Amino acid sequence: MxxxxxxxxxxxxxxxxxxxxxxxxxxxxxxxxxQTPPRHEGGKMVRCRWCDVHVPESEALRDAEQWFCCSAHRDRFLQEQEDNGNR
The missing domain is CATH 1.20.5 (Single alpha-helices involved in coiled-coils or other helix-helix interfaces)
Incomplete structure (x- = not known):
């Protein structure tokens, strides 16, 4: 017991x-x-026309049907197109 x-x-x-x-x-x-931040469910990814980097569509810049990762790449691309059109 x-x-x-x-x-x-x-x-x-x-x-x-x-x-x-x-x-x-x-x-x-x-x-x-x-404490851990919630994961961001990205959405559609688009490719920068200038450098081929993929960025979320919500963060990308659009000019006509072209996508760009930043304004500098957009400006370079448009300047190059302009220079090629003048030749």
Missing amino acids: NLLIIRLIIFAVLFYAGLKLYGIYRQRRLTHQQ
Whole structure:
């Protein structure tokens, strides 16, 4: 009878410790999820006409049917087209 009570106490202590550890694990996981920024689901990618880099359509610049990653590449491309048209 004495051995049964000791086993029951040990089981209860282990069960309590397991619940405490699980609670700590859940709290850390929730805290980590709140700290990580949500992933940005990009959308359509387009290619810069000048440098062939892919950028999200929402961040790209558009001129007629051409896409560009920045205004400098757009200006270079248009200047090159202008120079080729004058020759």
